[in-house]
Amino acid sequence: MARRLRPVGLDFVESAPLRLVFAREVSVPPGAVYRALAEDVAGWPQWFSAVTLARPLDGGARREVRLKGGTRFLETVVAAEPDAVYAYRVDQTNAPGIRALLEEWRIEAVPGGTRVQWTFAADGVWVFRVGLQVGRGGLGRAFRGAVAALERRVGVGPGSDAGAGPGG
Template sequence: MAHGLRPVGLDFTETAPLRLVCAAHAAAAPGEVYRALADDVEAWPRWFRAVTWARPVEREGRAGREVRLWGGCRFTETVMAAEPVTRYAYRVDETNAPGLRALVEDWLLIPAETGTIVRWTLAVDASAPVRLVLGPARPGVGHAFRGAVRSLDRRLADARGRAG
C-alpha cells in the first residue's frame, strides 16, 4: 500500500537525519550524463541494476517520475532540480516502502579534465528500523552507485561509438 511522504525542499540534502554521499568518475561529458539522467528516464533499468522500470510523468504541472526497484519498491517522484549539465534532483512523494518519511536524491555533475565527477546524495528521514538498516548498508549502496555510473559510462561510450 502506497503512502505519502513529507514534501521537503532541496535544502533537505544538507539537513536530513541520514545522508549517504557517493562519488564516481565517468569519462562522459557532464552534458551526456545529464541527458541520460534527466531526458532518458526510461533507459535507467539498462544501466542502474536496482531500477526495474522507470518513466517520466507530469505531476501537478511539474516534471516527475515513476520508478520501480528490485524487490517491489515503487516511488512516485517530483523533479526538484533539472539544471542541464550540472544537477538533477528529485523528491519521493509516494512509496510503498514502509518507514520512509522524506527522501531526496541529488545528482551533481562536476566537470573534470577527463569527464565528469558524479556526486550523488541520498537524503532520508525514516523510522528507527529503516535508519538501522540504511546506516550499515552504506558500503553496499556506494558499491551499487559506483557500478551504475560505470555501466552508464559504458553505455554512453557505446552510443558515441555507434554515432561516430
C-alpha cells in the first residue's frame, strides 16, 4: 500500500472537486447509527457489503479498511461528534488515481428516526473522477443497501435502543 494521499481536513467535504452525496432516513435513533459507524468499526462488514475488513487503530483515531476486490485503505478519523457526524480521510491506498478522499457521515434526528447522509468527497486524475461520476448509481445503491442493513442490524434484538425515539 504505497500510495499516500494528500491530507485533507473536514472542510474538503465542501471544496472537493468531486462530491457525491446520498441520504436516507432510518427508523432507529441517531445514537444507534453513530455507535454502528464510529464505535463498532469492526462490525462494518456485517452491514456494508463492500467492506470485508474494518479495524480500528490507535484507539479509534485511525482505521484499516479492506473492500471486496482487494482495495485497501488506511484512514484517519477527522470528526467524531456523537449523534452528529463521523468522518475520515484516506491517508494511504492501493487504488490508483486518487489524490485525496474524505467520507463524511452526517446523522440528524428526524421524527421517527434518523436521517443519514453520506458525502464522498474526492480528488484524483480525470479518469478517476469520470469513473466516479459514471459509478454514482452503483455507489448510491451500495449506500442505500448498507444503510438498510445497518437499520436492521441496530434496530432489532436484545439491547437495541430502536424504541428510544429520535435523539437516542
